[in-house]
Amino acid sequence: MERGARNNQRAVSDAKADLDGSLLAAAPMTGWHYALFLALPVIFTMLAFAQLGLVEGGQLAPGRFIPVGALVFCLAGGSWSLWRWRPGHDRLLLPLVGILSGLGLVEVARLAPSLFLARQTVWLGLSTLALLAVALVPGDLRWLRRYRYTWLLAGLALLATTLVVGVNPSGFGARLWLGVGGIYFQPSELLKLLLLVFLASYLEDRREVLLHVEARIGRWQVPHPAYLGPMLLMWGFSMLMLIWQRDLGAALLFFGIFLAMLYVATGQGRYLLTGVILLMVATIVGYRLFDHVALRVDAWWNPWQEASGRSFQIVQSLLAFASGGVFGQGLGQGLPTAIPVVHTDFVFAAIGEEYGLMGALAVIACFVLLVSRAFHIALRAGRAFDRLLAAGIGASFGLQALVIMAGTLKLVPLTGVTLPFVSYGGSSLLTSMIMVGLLLHVSARHVPGNWVQTDELIVAG
Amino acid sequence: MTRNIQRLAQFVLLGFALMAASLVYWQVVRAPDLAARGDNPRLVQAELRLRRGRLLDRYGEVLAYSELLPGTPETLEAVQRRYLHPEATHAIGYYSLRYGTGGAEAAFDPLLRGQLPWLDQLLHRPQIGYDATLSIGLGAQHAADQGLGERRGAVLALDVATGEVLALVSHPAYDPNTLDDDWDALAEDPDAPLLNRATQGVYPLGDLARLVGLAGLFSAGITTPLDPLSTPLDEMLAPLSDSGYLATARQLGFDAAPPFDLLTGPGLLPDFDDQGTARDLAVTPLHMARFAAAIADDGRLPIPTLAYPAPPSSWPERVFAPSVAALLQAHTPTFEHMAGWAGVATPQETGDQPLSWYVGYAPIAAPRYAVVVVVEGSQDGQAVTLPIARQTVDAIQR
Incomplete structure (x- = not known):
């Protein structure tokens, strides 16, 4: 206990130094600064749409700027509402979301048929409303915590429904969508959200047990059932997604989020190791048993041998990156459309080709900022639930962006997850916006100077 | 929990740093060789x-x-x-x-x-x-093309002083406008229409071995009193010996591919140890055109070119003395305003069909053009090849 207390003291002082020394955390932002930050995404998106119009049509049709108008409307409405009713909210989140979803609109306009742009614009509006609804919910998020098993059951029911009546809008491939009247929704996105909420609540509740109770079998110290149970459950859950739904990306992401949050709650590296080993076992088993897993792993391990066959996508992706070079070909002037389904899975390769290394690094920087903000909010939050939730959201954004970026860059086998805010896809945009809404909610309730007063001290004491 | 969150944040940020490094690898380090890949649709x-x-x-x-x-x-x-x-x-x-x-x-x-x-x-x-x-003229091309007609063969005309190729025709030919559609059929055609016979067709000299032998004899200082056209070849070449004949062929550049803008290759020297004869010496029409130009231009072997004007680096190499060139000219048969040697290679020598040669130059007094005609499948010699050479030269002079 003595040592634990010292450790916690040190952790607390480290966190304090981190926060005080950080420019981002310390920056006081006036209304004018905020307006300037919000103008950047608008200016970028407007210029990009103008460039796209000039390159493709040689003229500037006013109709082309409707998505920009929608973005302006969303950002203005969002910032005004937040400024009015959530004065303490994190000032960087909305500009970051704005620039990423503005880039998303530009890339959809560039890469996908024109109907897709209209859909994405409508989804942007709906998602912004959802973000505001979540961010402006009065009180704290107690109701989210309280009904955790309801969320879990809802998630499982959603998954079961998809297993039974799932469809794929393109008519082939993994059936991961639910369709009603021509509108498709990907339940795994909502599932991710429910999982984050459930895990935050569950881990907050069981933290003390997890930290202090150990099980032994003879001489061997083994993971307590309180760890092992949920871990095996999550692992089984991910395997289920992998096997029945063939959703490699979601399975990986879910398990990753679970491990990240477990680590945040307990700080036990060995359980992280156990999880990684389980993941590797799953990969090897999947490789041996399932053709769709083997196909992706083979296509990834040595793409050059079958560059025109099953490795076509990844090779085309790398060729796109190479063609971009440092400065890029310029928006509308590369050939990213040579990559199949470029507007969802390979939007990062399209950015790499047309905006070059500079643009791709800028996108990475945006994600780094977004994730950093999420973790900062987690560090400053008062309640363990809020901390776990914010850290989980940060890990979710980070892991999802990393998984798809690494997939397009041939670092890991390709999995079909979206690049948050940027890839085409309504479900993904909606979920990401709700997650940002939660972050805003948590950040707005932060009381300056209050952050050290956490359960850390209670545990230590 | 604070420390755990910080560690997790470090882990995720490390992941993004890895992405940035990977981007640099593909977009900077590997970019040149990926951009040059043949399957790059760009x-x-x-x-x-x-x-x-x-x-x-x-x-x-x-x-x-x-x-x-x-x-x-x-x-x-x-x-x-x-x-x-x-x-x-x-x-x-x-x-x-x-x-x-x-x-x-x-x-x-x-x-x-x-x-x-x-x-x-x-x-x-x-x-x-x-x-x-290009150094070719459409008039000469047309005349040579018409002259060859439907026959398989080649016509090549050189400017003896500059080495400029004035006419280059090879039959059969193909239509480059529809090449993508015709390629497979062309590649399998036994008449090999894709082969440029003027620079890549290696033909046995047959009767024209006499001309090479004469160049060797004169270069060796043997101004034979025999009539070079009627003396049997073996008797005529006797003073030269096999090795002397081969040395002459090498001197004339027959063992190497001539330096030229188009694809070409070396000739085939006869293997005297294996029943080869002087008549088996096989070269391309381009080799013979250079030889004819050397006879016409004081022994200077021109460096052929398809560019007009000829690039200044084309300095001809002297392969025999002006006196030898004069002797060869003196012994060359003439017809109207052309001087040249006609000959036939027999099926035994070609291994397939007979072929007829004409190697000459014009005008007789002050030669400016060398011309070579090869017609495959013909034993008529001068009767078939000389008119083609004359038409071509006439068109060049026009």
């Missing part, structure tokens, strides 16, 4: 936008040009290569997205493609190539 796209320069004959007539086809909303604007003169096909060659380039299209490819300055590359302006002027 190469085809760039090629489709390339405004390739025109090919012109020595008088400025257009032989080949690129036509800009307007793009549709689905496809970008594209360029189509057009060829106007089938009589010059083997000199011009072809340009095909699928099969690459051949002939002058290959020889002058860098010039025809041009270069795009850095700023224009940045602005995605189409690359515009330069025109290339």
Whole structure:
């Protein structure tokens, strides 16, 4: 206990130094600064749409700027509402979301048929409303915590429904969508959200047990059932997604989020190791048993041998990156459309080709900022639930962006997850916006100077 | 929990740093070799936008040009290569997205493609190539083409002083406008229409071995009193010996590929140890055209070129003394305004069909043009080859 207390003291002082020394955390932002930050995404998106119009049509049709108008409307409405009713909210989140979803609109306009742009614009509006609804919910998020098993059951029911009546809008491939009247929704996105909420609540509740109770079998110290149970459950859950739904990306992401949050709650590296080993076992088993897993792993391990066959996508992706070079070909002037389904899975390769290394690094920087903000909010939050939730959201954004970026860059086998805010896809945009809404909610309730007063001290004491 | 969150944040940020490093690897380190990969669709796209320069004959007539086809909303604007003169096909060659380039299209490819300055590359302006002027003349091409008619064979005419190729015809030929569709059939055709016989066809000399032997004899100082046209070949070559004959062939450059813009190859020297005879010496029409030019121009072996004007580096090499050239000229049969040697190679020598040669120069008094005619499958010698040579020379002089 003595040592634990010292450790916690040190952790607390480290966190304090981190926060005080950080420019981002310390920056006081006036209304004018905020307006300037919000103008950047608008200016970028407007210029990009103008460039796209000039390159493709040689003229500037006013109709082309409707998505920009929608973005302006969303950002203005969002910032005004937040400024009015959530004065303490994190000032960087909305500009970051704005620039990423503005880039998303530009890339959809560039890469996908024109109907897709209209859909994405409508989804942007709906998602912004959802973000505001979540961010402006009065009180704290107690109701989210309280009904955790309801969320879990809802998630499982959603998954079961998809297993039974799932469809794929393109008519082939993994059936991961639910369709009603021509509108498709990907339940795994909502599932991710429910999982984050459930895990935050569950881990907050069981933290003390997890930290202090150990099980032994003879001489061997083994993971307590309180760890092992949920871990095996999550692992089984991910395997289920992998096997029945063939959703490699979601399975990986879910398990990753679970491990990240477990680590945040307990700080036990060995359980992280156990999880990684389980993941590797799953990969090897999947490789041996399932053709769709083997196909992706083979296509990834040595793409050059079958560059025109099953490795076509990844090779085309790398060729796109190479063609971009440092400065890029310029928006509308590369050939990213040579990559199949470029507007969802390979939007990062399209950015790499047309905006070059500079643009791709800028996108990475945006994600780094977004994730950093999420973790900062987690560090400053008062309640363990809020901390776990914010850290989980940060890990979710980070892991999802990393998984798809690494997939397009041939670092890991390709999995079909979206690049948050940027890839085409309504479900993904909606979920990401709700997650940002939660972050805003948590950040707005932060009381300056209050952050050290956490359960850390209670545990230590 | 604070420390755990910080560790997790470090882990995730480390992941993004890895992405940045990976981006640098693919976009900077590996970019050049990936960009050059043959299966990169950007190469085809760039090629489709390339405004390739025109090919012109020595008088400025257009032989080949690129036509800009307007793009549709689905496809970008594209360029189509057009060829106007089938009589010059083997000199011009072809340009095909699928099969690459051949002939002058290959020889002058860098010039025809041009270069795009850095700023224009940045602005995605189409690359515009330069025109290339060939040394051939359409009139001579037409005459040689007409002269050969439907027969298989080749005609090659050189300017003896500069080495410029004035006419280059090979039959059968192909249509470079429809090459992509015809390629498979052309490649399998037993008559080998894709083969440029003027530079790549290696033909046994047959009767013309006499001419090579005579050059060797005169160079060795043996001004034989025998009549070179009627003395049996073995008797005539006796003072020279086999090794002397081979040395002469090497001296004339027959054992090497002539330096030329188009694809060509070395001749085949006879193997006297294995029942070979002087008549088996096999060379391309280009070799013989250079030899004829050396006879006509004081023993100077020209460096042939398809460019007009000839590049200044083409300094001819002297392969025999002017006195030898004068002796050879004195012994060369003449007909009207042409001097030259006709001959036949028998099926035993060719291994297949007979063929007829004519190697000559004109005008007789002050030679300016060397001309070589080969007709496959003909034993008529001078009767079939001389008219073709004369027509060609007449067209050049016109």
